[in-house]
Amino acid sequence: xxxxxxxxxxxxxxxxxxxxxxxxxxxxxxxxxxxxxxxxxxxxxxxxxxxxxxxxxxxxxxxxxxxxxxxxxxxxxxxxxxxxxxxxxxxxxxxxxxxxxxxxxxxxxxxxxxxxxxxxxxxxxxxxxxxxxxxxxxxxxxxxxxxxxxxxxxxxxxxxxxxxxxxxxxxxxxxxxxxxxxxxxxxxxxxxxxxxxxxxxxxxxxxxxxxxxxxxxxxxxxxxxxxxxxxxxxxxxxxxxxxxxxxxxxxxxxxxxxxxxxxxxxxxxxxxx
Amino acid sequence: xxxxxxxxxxxxxxxxxxxxxxxxxxxxxxxxxxxxxxxxxxxxxxxxxxxxxxxxxxxxxxxxxxxxxxxxxxxxxxxxxxxxxxxxxxxxxxxxxxxxxxxxxxxxxxxxxxxxxxxxxxxxxxxxxxxxxxxxxxxxxxxxxxxxxxxxxxxxxxxxxxxxxxxxxxxxxxxxxxxxxxxxxxxxxxxxxxxxxxxxxxxxxxxxxxxxxxxxxxxxxx
Numbered sequence: 001x002x003x004x005x006x007x008x009x010x011x012x013x014x015x016x017x018x019x020x021x022x023x024x025x026x027x028x029x030x031x032x033x034x035x036x037x038x039x040x041x042x043x044x045x046x047x048x049x050x051x052x053x054x055x056x057x058x059x060x061x062x063x064x065x066x067x068x069x070x071x072x073x074x075x076x077x078x079x080x081x082x083x084x085x086x087x088x089x090x091x092x093x094x095x096x097x098x099x100x101x102x103x104x105x106x107x108x109x110x111x112x113x114x115x116x117x118x119x120x121x122x123x124x125x126x127x128x129x130x131x132x133x134x135x136x137x138x139x140x141x142x143x144x145x146x147x148x149x150x151x152x153x154x155x156x157x158x159x160x161x162x163x164x165x166x167x168x169x170x171x172x173x174x175x176x177x178x179x180x181x182x183x184x185x186x187x188x189x190x191x192x193x194x195x196x197x198x199x200x201x202x203x204x205x206x207x208x209x210x211x212x213x214x215x216x217x218x219x220x221x222x223x224x225x226x227x228x229x230x231x232x233x234x235x236x237x238x239x240x241x242x243x244x245x246x247x248x249x250x251x252x253x254x255x256x257x258x259x260x261x262x263x264x265x266x267x268x269x270x271x272x273x
Numbered sequence: 274x275x276x277x278x279x280x281x282x283x284x285x286x287x288x289x290x291x292x293x294x295x296x297x298x299x300x301x302x303x304x305x306x307x308x309x310x311x312x313x314x315x316x317x318x319x320x321x322x323x324x325x326x327x328x329x330x331x332x333x334x335x336x337x338x339x340x341x342x343x344x345x346x347x348x349x350x351x352x353x354x355x356x357x358x359x360x361x362x363x364x365x366x367x368x369x370x371x372x373x374x375x376x377x378x379x380x381x382x383x384x385x386x387x388x389x390x391x392x393x394x395x396x397x398x399x400x401x402x403x404x405x406x407x408x409x410x411x412x413x414x415x416x417x418x419x420x421x422x423x424x425x426x427x428x429x430x431x432x433x434x435x436x437x438x439x440x441x442x443x444x445x446x447x448x449x450x451x452x453x454x455x456x457x458x459x460x461x462x463x464x465x466x467x468x469x470x471x472x473x474x475x476x477x478x479x480x481x482x483x484x485x486x487x488x489x490x491x492x493x494x495x
Contacts, residue, residue: 149274198276201276201277202274204276205275205276205279206274208278208279227344227345227346228344228345228346252344253340253343253344256340256344257343257344
């Protein structure tokens with residue numbers, strides 16, 4: 001049993017970014033919900049100013065891993081983590097770390113667009129205002145909406161409700177809201193699952209533009225999206241004891257043309273079961 | 274917002290890389306014929322060594338095309354273009370091999386007489402082959418099936434020149450012990466130029482396929 005778990009958990013990591021090029025790094029992380037180990041022994045680098053995709057079958061722990069990057073799992077009472085999640089060399093799970101500040105610097109966009117029931121303008125400005133932003137909110141709102149490629153579509157109706165926008169526009173509004181508090185890293189949990197194909201491609205194009213300013217980590221169950229839109233891909237699978245583990249990580253182009261692990265090859269070629 | 278902008282940029286860059294491969298092999302063929310005419314052994318040795326760069330260029334094009342196929346899910350015109358590029362890169366690399374072949378003959382044919390009539394025929398073969406190559410690269414760059422179609426019959430003129438070289442070789446003095454060897458060298462050079470034109474027609478067929486989905490060679494057979 002121990003041997004088979006170890007064999008399952010061998011992670012092939014090739015061409016990992018150099019340490020100085022990392023925005024985040026997970027080292028030997030296990031995540032538990034109560035006594036249940038949901039994620040086992042993950043060591044994963046996140047390259048700065050690149051897009052890293054987490055792929056794998058349902059239940060393999062990729063969203064749990066994503067939420068661990070900004071301590072969102074803290075909001076689940078039974079959740080706990082051991083190991084380290086390093087941000088600028090500091091473990092964000094150290095006792096003296098402010099989780100709220102972590103989430104400001106490492107923002108998140110969720111699967112279902114969730115704009116506040118406020119105006120478009122206030123959706124973007126609210127977070128910055130709460131965080132004590134001292135500059136011009138109008139300029140911040142415009143800059144954030146421009147970065148989210150939404151400004152031209154909403155500049156004449158900033159007073160309209162954020163809920164009046166289409167699904168794709170709402171998601172870009174959520175991205176603008178995240179950007180407005182000046183994060184360094186943006187986590188995206190299946191951001192396009194609820195969107196139509198055109199809106200999906202617009203978000204993917206936006207990600208390419210955003211990565212020059214931010215680091216992006218995206219969970220997607222759409223491996224074709226991971227292939228199209230990411231620079232690095234981490235493939236997770238589910239072990240026999242139903243924990244998730246990292247099978248393979250590497251440059252997306254390499255993983256999708258010549259994966260190192262047969263389990264990766266099987267998954268990305270659609271050979272399941 | 275324009276979608277797939279980065280993908281389009283990657284496709285354009287790949288097309289540009291194929292065009293540069295075409296220019297490199299075309300220049301190599303022209304230079305190899307000049308070297309043969311001038312008995313430039315040093316130049317020929319450099320050209321032979323430089324073939325490795327052409328091979329590496331081809332592999333780079335192939336690798337990029339495979340990556341785009343694997344990661345971008347191309348369909349329709351994009352898929353036909355990438356499939357055509359995989360073939361075209363191979364055809365162009367073979368043209369580079371023909372240049373190398375001519376250079377090797379220059380190295381081997383030390384001191385061999387170069388009859389003016391035969392050199393003139395070789396120059397004509399080279400000129401027509403390179404014109405075909407230049408035009409097929411333009412057709413590829415523009416997705417111009419009409420231009421590509423016009424290139425295919427031009428191969429007949431190069432074939433005709435090859436036959437003239439053959440006839441001229443038969444008239445060469447045969448008493449010299451090296452005569453057969455020299456005749457072979459001449460025919461090899463001409464053969465490499467004739468094959469260059471053939472490769473251009475193959476590229477033209479791939480350009481037609483990429484632009485229209487038609488496969489003229491298969492249609493002719495059926």
